Amino acid sequence: MKAPVSWIREHVDLPAEVGTEELTDRLTMLGLKLEAIERPGEEITGPLVVGRVLTMEPEPQKNGKTINWCTVDVGDANGTGEPQGIVCGAHNFAPGDLVVTVLPGGVLPGGFAISARKTYGHVSAGMICSAAELGLGTDAQSDAGGIIVLPPGAGEPGQDVRPLLGFDEEIIEFEINPDRAYALSLRGIAREAALGFDAPFRDPVERDLPPADGAGHPVEVEDPEGCPVFVARTVSGFDPTAETPAFIADRIRMAGMRPISLAVDVTNYVMLETGRPIHGYDLDKVQGTVRVRRARDGERLTTLDGTKRELGPEDLVVTDDSGVIGLGGVMGGEATEISESTTRVLVEAAHWEPVAMFRTGKRHKISSEAGKRNERGADPTTCEPAADRVVELLTTYGGATAEPGVTVVGAPRPREAVHLDAGLARRVSGMPIDDETAIAHLRAVGCDVVVEGERLQVTPPPWRPDLTDPQDFSEEVVRVVGYDKVPSVLPTPPSGRGLTREQRLRRRVGRTMAGQGFVEVLTFPFIGTGDLDLLGLGADDDRRSLLRLSNPLSAEAPYMTSTLLPGLLRAAERNVGHGTTSFAVFESAPVTAPHGSGPAPILPVDRRPTDAELEELEKALPAQPVHLGLVAVGEADSSGWWGTGRHVDWSDAVEAVRGVSDALGLELQTRAAALAPWHPGRCAELLVEGVVVGHAGELHPRVCTAFGLPPRSVAAEVDLDLLLERAVDLRPAPVFSTYPVAKEDVALVVDADVPAASVEAALREGAGELLESVRLFDVYTGDQVGEGRKSLAFALRLRAHDRTLVEGEAAAARDAAVALAAERTGATQR
Amino acid sequence: MSGPNTDYDPVEVTPLQAEEVEAARDAAIAAIEQAGDLEALKQARLDHAGDRSPLALANREIGALPPQARKDAGQRIGRARKDVSEALAARQVVLEAEHEERMLVEETVDVTLPTDRRRAGGRHPVTLQSELVADLFVAMGWEVAEGPVVEAEWLNFDALNLGPDHPARTMQDTFWTEPADHHVVLRTQTSPVQARTMLTRKPPIYVVCPGRVFRTDEYDATHSPMFHQVEGLVVDEGITMAHLKGTLDHFAGQLFGDGIDTRFRPSYFPFTEPSAEVDVRCFVCRGVAVSSAGDACRTCRGEGWIEWGGCGVVNPRVLTACGVDPEVYTGFAFGMGIDRSFMFRHGLEDLRPLFEGDVRFSAAFGTEI
């Protein structure tokens, strides 16, 4: 909401010394937040004066343009009193017109300095200005882009033109919260200013009204719930060519709207002044009784923005004998619109039910100044005075005659009193607000207060539909006292329990990943099936079951993702694109299952839902397990002056997950798997306690290509929740044997497809309890072991916890280990 | 090891003259002194203290001497051999020290050679900022509450006094999921976590809820469809706006530095009443609004204060819907953007680097913020 300061001051007697900054500071602290202060013409310096065009000679030019060589009377402003010669390229003015003239020495917005200069064969000494050149913007003036022609008699040649352009005006733009609809009017803003400075307020709707005799245009309201008040007034003999007076046009402009014609401007002006949206009809186009009802299915209306609209039974409409003529409170119809030939005007000032306004506006995607006020709730008592004000302005400036007869259907519903403790504001704010102060402040904002001991019976004023609950009134008291007066007191919570187990473990996982050289990224969880195609997922892959968004930002990514890999691969692709050749990224975030079980109920809000209701709510949500995903590209250890580095391989992906499971006290098992997007021969299924938790390995070459990654990039994805729920909370302290260790190395030859993990498991089991550790330290394939075979070299460490091993014990354990490996895997000792 | 000279041939016996022993000793010591390195010393040891050295040979002959001469010669040769042995040991120490010194000089490297053998890992600054905020509140005895991102409409809106026709619903552009009649949304705020907390535990409640939230905003320098919020909720007996102010002042001081406080402006949120916008004093100009150079402060754009978030006293309607008796308990709630707080705390003007995944960005923050 934009409001010129002069208009505010028209309705409140602010002390002269209160400047605009002080005014806006106070209003901000009362809840009308300052957005900006505009000072039009602020950038313009030097002589900017009224000029009268004396002569104007069109001169066609070789370039096809026609310029006007003008002489302009600028009085004594040029120091000589002689006419000023000025070349002008615009044509929307004529000799005799008053125009805005900037003389040499003036500077226009953007630092554009004016001087006398030779152009088109003349010396042009100044400029005749358009709105755009004055920095007023093209839509700030009705004749967009053209020269500003001042109304006849607006001023004398040579006079400073700034006051005529409103350049002495300051315009305050407020950000109005949805609960303060009353502040979408000068009435409301001035009222708050009066409250803030304890200054006298002049209410624009306080006026003597003609009696509501029902003798005006016939109106029937079939839906009094939807339209509790409908006021109709009529004027005749209106001069459709009458100009809008400058003060009205200027104020409408300054409020951010566009002047259109006197009849329309007057309704907008009164809406800005009072907060009451008003609609004017061309009475000659209205047939018979005006009715208000809900629309019927199949009814249509062309609104005055030219849009044909299908109406529904929730829409409140205004009708006449011809059918629907307006969407009540939201937008009028084209057929009865006021035009250049309108001489009789039907003025409608009606109060509409806000929820219906909100729904209709939303359904038809109409955002209008009227709708904005009606859906937030206007003051129902303003209908009659606002309509009367419109009639007054139409008769004063449009030559119209007010027809007798005032139709008022319905009446504002009385507000119900709310009972509350006098000390509520004190209890809510923590400020020492005594009861008397609270009562005085409630009355100051317009409430009627009846004191009943320590209880108050408070009736809110009609312009405050937002005040319904006791706590709402406490906010009124507190804002008048001042939010800046709220003291600062730290509450004392009971002893807390710190982070939860999952929260601590998730942090541990993040630190572990960072410690392993991975960089955390955050990616958007939106994907499309195309992303899954790039991963090479099969048609029946579970990860293709996705939760779909009704209103995605991009049609290419309408789903919530089931895997972190697309986001991570895209991030990797960007890193490669930015020239980073070796890097590793990870993300820990929830993924989303396709659906829960059934709809989530909309539960009541006037009580706690039952446990059964909450359970139903919970079940309706899709599972959202937290995953850990990672991608590594390029070198794991970099090359440099120390020698050649090491490129990442499938085992880096496994090892990174193993690092995480180690950090959680879990043992990670692996076995071969073939799953997209991994290389079918280089993908490990990862298990903890026999449960598959995820996969790791080298990416399929086609996936690397699809995401622009170098070959042999690697990735892993695990369900972190599965790991966290198994994490070991209390790890026993290790006990070390201090007796000498016996080392036995064995080299075992097996078929190439025998997993090393099987051989190692057999060795472990066969070696028995003396085995302290077994470590695979070499893998050999080649001539010495033969085609299709491989040699695995293991280092066994054997030790007893309570004695030194006697001769032969270690060898016996080794032999037993080898024997079992031979039996289980066909291994032969090399 | 030589045994007694049983096969000793007395004919070959050379007399053990004192002068000859002296000479052999002197020659030995001279050779030891002249040994320039450990190799030369080894040779000198062989020549003068080895089995074939003059003194060793002389020593062997002692047994063949008459008993009265034997003692005399034994003493003389023994002394000479001791002198030689001591000289060897001393020279050994000197030469070893010299050798070590030379070796260390030869092994000198250029220690300014740079290395970057290992990839540097790092955590995302928004994660770190969330954890930092959580820690500040945990230090006060609060707890950290969490909830799902894909959330029930009722918890995201209705329970928070945002009924189906509440105009404030249009202020939040919500991602809805299909089918629409399942009433499931991507949470637009972390407030449903507050509702969940009230629904599942009894007051006193002191929790912060950091997390990711979603709005249908096109992605640009200042908007993102996914961003992060932290909200706080207190429900206890006798809680007032003053406690809210105290908590936010403390929070601001912890996050932005001692003496940084907050101010309240009236505002509107459906879930709180009274409601306030909270501004934090600019931690760069400390509210003065001008920089030390006299220009308008860049961090707060010359305002002295930075818009931080929203807050208020929990609306009794919310308490009722969440099963808390508003006659017994009052509460306060606040919320602010984690990404936004990070941005002005660390001077980031465009938010997109937060979600682009460029490793250079996160890596710059390491593992603490």
Ligand SMILES: [Zn+2]
């Ligand atoms: Zn600053």
